Amino acid sequence: MMEDLYYGMRWKLRMVSAFIRGLYAVNVMRSPGVILPSMLTIKITDRCNYRCVMCNEWKIGDRAEELSKDAWLTVLDDFRDMGGFSVRFTGGEVFIRKDIYKIIAHAKSIGLRVSVATNGHFIEYSLPMLVESSVDHITVSLHGRKEIHDAIVGVEASYDAVTAAVERLVDAGFPTSIAFTVLKDNIGDIEYAVDLARRKGATIGFNIFDTNPYFFKDIDRSLAPSTEAMERVTRLLVALKKKWPKTVRESVEVLETIPALCRDSRLPDYYCARVLMEVSVDSFGNVYHGCWAMPSVGNLKSAGLDEICRSRAYLEQRLKGFLKECPGCTCGFGLDVKMNLLRRRDRQ
Numbered sequence: 001m002m003e004d005l006y007y008g009m010r011w012k013l014r015m016v017s018a019f020i021r022g023l024y025a026v027n028v029m030r031s032p033g034v035i036l037p038s039m040l041t042i043k044i045t046d047r048c049n050y051r052c053v054m055c056n057e058w059k060i061g062d063r064a065e066e067l068s069k070d071a072w073l074t075v076l077d078d079f080r081d082m083g084g085f086s087v088r089f090t091g092g093e094v095f096i097r098k099d100i101y102k103i104i105a106h107a108k109s110i111g112l113r114v115s116v117a118t119n120g121h122f123i124e125y126s127l128p129m130l131v132e133s134s135v136d137h138i139t140v141s142l143h144g145r146k147e148i149h150d151a152i153v154g155v156e157a158s159y160d161a162v163t164a165a166v167e168r169l170v171d172a173g174f175p176t177s178i179a180f181t182v183l184k185d186n187i188g189d190i191e192y193a194v195d196l197a198r199r200k201g202a203t204i205g206f207n208i209f210d211t212n213p214y215f216f217k218d219i220d221r222s223l224a225p226s227t228e229a230m231e232r233v234t235r236l237l238v239a240l241k242k243k244w245p246k247t248v249r250e251s252v253e254v255l256e257t258i259p260a261l262c263r264d265s266r267l268p269d270y271y272c273a274r275v276l277m278e279v280s281v282d283s284f285g286n287v288y289h290g291c292w293a294m295p296s297v298g299n300l301k302s303a304g305l306d307e308i309c310r311s312r313a314y315l316e317q318r319l320k321g322f323l324k325e326c327p328g329c330t331c332g333f334g335l336d337v338k339m340n341l342l343r344r345r346d347r348q
Helices: 003-030 070-083 100-109 123-133 146-153 156-169 187-200 227-243 260-265 305-308 310-321 333-347
Strands: 039-043 086-090 113-118 138-139 177-184 203-208 278-281 285-288
Touching: 039 070, 039 333, 070 100, 070 285, 086 100, 100 113, 100 123, 100 310, 113 123, 113 305, 138 156, 156 187, 177 187, 187 227, 203 260, 227 260, 227 310, 278 305, 285 305
Parallel strands: 039 086, 039 278, 086 113, 113 138, 138 177, 177 203
Antiparallel strands: 278 285
16 A cells, blocks of 8 residues: 555656656747656557557558567666656557567566556456556547447447456556547547446546548548537537546646647647657657657667667757647647646746
């Protein structure tokens, strides 16, 4: 009990420290090179057993080209030595890799906070490892009622697997979130999904449809709701946040930016805080400055993570992203909004 309290307090203190460093960089408008990233996203594989209509991951996965387990362990060690403290594993579907358990266990053993994003399909088999490794947070994708969800992900009975996964994770004591991607075909299921999360003891966050990240390129844009529809969605989400504040993850202030995000995903009135705080690596070892919508700046097969993060190419690309000289994206827009609101309050 005391150990859990210690690690919980340590995580909160380190997160506050990261926010202060990010806020400092935004406030003084210096080159983002003044700080190294404190958060790491690892796209451990692009392979996936689902065929989601709004995603191309499953089309580009290539096991032969993925970084090896030993290479990922080195990446984690380097990131920790750089002062990083939080790693998020995503895919594709992370649990398709048989060695993911050893990689996650290593991340925890060196003191990193670990979160995992999954489609939930393999949780029944993965749960013992997750318990043993004490993973800090798990996000499971769910996109509506049974018929809608199964149609979106292209796998029959996937809804049953996902809802069972959420129950198992919550019962095992894991902080668990549902990730719901808002599409034209599932707008009517938003309130249902929020209520399901509440009843299961999970939280829920919302992804806004986007085609700028490389793994969403050439997706049919007709899948996206209209701007007018997203304005209605925003009003609904704000109402649901006020009704169930502990269930809906985003704040009212963040939710209220959704219409502007849909009009221009760059949110040009805001600096990009994400590129200050995060570095991202895909399954092939390509390194990105926290943004999947801009080109990679190096590859781990030819240089170490610390070297790449200090390189001119990385810092120049980071500055462009910081100043919104980019295509724009909706990835993690909540962090961007929060940091900019903090900056504005700090200046008042």
